[in-house]
Amino acid sequence: MAFQIPLIDRPISEIPLPPYFPLTHDELFKSDKPDWKLLTSHFASEGRILKQDTLHIISIATQLLKSEPTLIILQDPITVVGDIHGQYYDFLEILNLGGNPENTQYLFLGDYVDRGAFSIEVILLLYSLKINYPSLIFMLRGNHECRQMTSLFNFRSECLYKYDLDVYDAFMDSFDCLPMACVLNNNFLAVHGGLSPELHSLDDIKYMRRFFEPGREGLQCDLLWSDPVDSSDGRLSQVFKNNEVRGCSFFFGGEATRKFLKDNNLIAVIRAHEAQKDGFKMLYWNGPNFPSIITIFSAPNYCDCYKNKGAMIRFDDGVLNIEQYNHSKHPHVLPNFMDVFKWSVPFVIEKIVQMMCVILKKDQNSSKIIVDDSCIRRICELEQGVMSSELKGDTIEKIVFFLRKLRESKIKSVSEVTINEINLPKPRKSLTEAPVITDDNESFINAKINDWINEKRPSSL
Incomplete structure (x- = not known):
C-alpha cells in the first residue's frame, strides 16, 4: 500500500516539515x-x-x-x-x-x-x-x-x-x-x-x-x-x-x-x-x-x-x-521519546474526571441525580482503560483510586449520590518553565549537583 505525501498545510508554516520518507x-x-x-x-x-x-x-x-x-x-x-x-x-x-x-x-x-x-x-x-x-x-x-x-x-x-x-x-x-x-x-x-x-x-x-x-x-x-x-x-x-x-x-x-x-x-x-x-x-x-x-x-x-x-x-x-x-538550537523531544498524544493523556483524563465530578454532584436545584447501571458500567470501563494504559505514576494512581471510589459509592447507592471531591492531581508544570538562574557558574554547579547520581555506575541493571 503506497503512502500519500501529506498536505503542506502546517499551522506554523515557517517551521520546515521533516522528511516524510526515509532516504532510499x-x-x-x-x-x-x-x-x-x-x-x-x-x-x-x-x-x-x-x-x-x-x-x-x-x-x-x-x-x-x-x-x-x-x-x-x-x-x-x-x-x-x-x-x-x-x-x-x-x-x-x-x-x-x-x-x-x-x-x-x-x-x-x-x-x-x-x-x-x-x-x-x-x-x-x-x-x-x-x-x-x-x-x-x-x-x-x-x-x-x-x-x-x-x-x-x-x-x-x-x-x-x-x-x-x-x-x-x-x-x-x-x-x-x-x-x-x-x-x-x-x-x-x-x-x-x-x-x-x-x-x-x-x-x-x-x-x-x-x-x-x-x-x-x-x-x-x-x-x-x-x-x-x-x-x-x-x-x-x-x-x-x-x-x-x-x-x-x-x-x-x-x-x-x-x-x-x-x-x-x-x-x-x-x-x-x-x-x-x-x-x-x-x-x-x-x-x-x-x-x-x-x-x-x-x-x-x-x-x-x-x-x-x-x-x-x-x-x-x-x-x-x-x-x-556555545550550544546550538535543536528540536524539542519529549521525555522517553513520548509522542504528544500519549503525553497529553493524563491531562485529558484529569479534565474528564473533573467534568464527571461536576455532573455527578448534587445540583442546588435538585435533590437527586439518577445514576443507573449504564453509568456504572461506563465508569468501570474508564477505570479499566486507565489501568491498562502504559502511563504510570502518581497521576494515574490517583485517578484510578478516584474512579474506584466513585464506582463503589454508586454501587452502594444509585438513587442518592453525593460525591466529595478528592485532591485531584495537578497538571505538570510547563516544559518551558525553568528556575531563573542569573549566573552561569551557579547554573553549572546546581546542574552538576542534581546530576551527581547519574555519574555513578550502577551495581547492576
Missing part, C-alpha cells in the same frame, strides 16, 4: 560508501534512513574498527573531540569548527551516545565518516559505549523507538570493537577516562583484550572510568584511591601521573569523561610549563541544563590550541 538505498549509497553530506542534512531536518541501510553502515564500520589496533598511533595536524552524548546539532558545529572531515584528521574520545536525544544520528554520521575516510577519522571507546550504560540511560530506548532490538544489538557489537587509547605526536596519551594501577607501560594497552563488555574492574574499566583528583596540586592520600563518585575504578593524583609520564616518556594525558564549565580543564601537576592532565568536554549546555561551553583541541605543528563554542 540508492539515494544514500551512490557508490559503495554512504553519502555523508546528504546524511548530514537529512538528519538535521529530522529524517530517517531504512533499517537495512542502518545495519549496513554499522557492519562496515564494525569491520574497520575491529581491524584497528587497541592503541592507535597518530601525528598532528589533528582535532581532538571529547564527549558528544547524542547532541547531534552541536556535533554539526564541531565538524564546522574543527575542519572539513574530507581533509581534517579527527580523534574522538568516546561517549557518543546517551543523555541527548539524537545519539543514533551522531553515531551513524560518525560511522559514515569513518567509512569514507578511514585514515582520517578515529574513534575511541567511552564508558557509555556499553550495554549496561545504554540500558540505564536512553540509547537503548532510542534504538527501540526509531528502529528495533536488532539495530541496538548491532551497535553494541560495534562498540566492543572500538580502540581504547591513542598516542599523539609520541608525547600525549589520549584516552576517555584516565590512568590505572594496572597501567605501567603503553604495551599494557597495546596487548590488552578489548572485544567484550567492560567489567567492573581491571585495566579496561579504568581506562574508561577513572578520574584525576580535583586538586590543583594533585595530592592524594593514596597513589590510587577508590572512586566512590563513579561507583567503580579509581581517582589518581599527581604521584601516579608523574610516574606514568616519566616511565613512558610522555608529556601529558588528554582525556574526556567529565563535564567542564569552560569545556576544558588543565591540571599542572608536573610543573608550570605545560599541563600534565587535559580534560576536554565537547557537549555544550550538557543535558540542556548545565549552561557550559563545549571545547575541542586542535593540534598543528606541535602547537596545542583549544577552541570553545
Whole structure:
C-alpha cells in the first residue's frame, strides 16, 4: 500500500516539515560508501534512513574498527573531540569548527551516545565518516559505549523507538570493537577516562583484550572510568584511591601521573569523561610549563541544563590550541521519546474526571441525580482503560483510586449520590518553565549537583 505525501498545510508554516520518507538505498549509497553530506542534512531536518541501510553502515564500520589496533598511533595536524552524548546539532558545529572531515584528521574520545536525544544520528554520521575516510577519522571507546550504560540511560530506548532490538544489538557489537587509547605526536596519551594501577607501560594497552563488555574492574574499566583528583596540586592520600563518585575504578593524583609520564616518556594525558564549565580543564601537576592532565568536554549546555561551553583541541605543528563554542538550537523531544498524544493523556483524563465530578454532584436545584447501571458500567470501563494504559505514576494512581471510589459509592447507592471531591492531581508544570538562574557558574554547579547520581555506575541493571 503506497503512502500519500501529506498536505503542506502546517499551522506554523515557517517551521520546515521533516522528511516524510526515509532516504532510499540508492539515494544514500551512490557508490559503495554512504553519502555523508546528504546524511548530514537529512538528519538535521529530522529524517530517517531504512533499517537495512542502518545495519549496513554499522557492519562496515564494525569491520574497520575491529581491524584497528587497541592503541592507535597518530601525528598532528589533528582535532581532538571529547564527549558528544547524542547532541547531534552541536556535533554539526564541531565538524564546522574543527575542519572539513574530507581533509581534517579527527580523534574522538568516546561517549557518543546517551543523555541527548539524537545519539543514533551522531553515531551513524560518525560511522559514515569513518567509512569514507578511514585514515582520517578515529574513534575511541567511552564508558557509555556499553550495554549496561545504554540500558540505564536512553540509547537503548532510542534504538527501540526509531528502529528495533536488532539495530541496538548491532551497535553494541560495534562498540566492543572500538580502540581504547591513542598516542599523539609520541608525547600525549589520549584516552576517555584516565590512568590505572594496572597501567605501567603503553604495551599494557597495546596487548590488552578489548572485544567484550567492560567489567567492573581491571585495566579496561579504568581506562574508561577513572578520574584525576580535583586538586590543583594533585595530592592524594593514596597513589590510587577508590572512586566512590563513579561507583567503580579509581581517582589518581599527581604521584601516579608523574610516574606514568616519566616511565613512558610522555608529556601529558588528554582525556574526556567529565563535564567542564569552560569545556576544558588543565591540571599542572608536573610543573608550570605545560599541563600534565587535559580534560576536554565537547557537549555544550550538557543535558540542556548545565549552561557550559563545549571545547575541542586542535593540534598543528606541535602547537596545542583549544577552541570553545556555545550550544546550538535543536528540536524539542519529549521525555522517553513520548509522542504528544500519549503525553497529553493524563491531562485529558484529569479534565474528564473533573467534568464527571461536576455532573455527578448534587445540583442546588435538585435533590437527586439518577445514576443507573449504564453509568456504572461506563465508569468501570474508564477505570479499566486507565489501568491498562502504559502511563504510570502518581497521576494515574490517583485517578484510578478516584474512579474506584466513585464506582463503589454508586454501587452502594444509585438513587442518592453525593460525591466529595478528592485532591485531584495537578497538571505538570510547563516544559518551558525553568528556575531563573542569573549566573552561569551557579547554573553549572546546581546542574552538576542534581546530576551527581547519574555519574555513578550502577551495581547492576
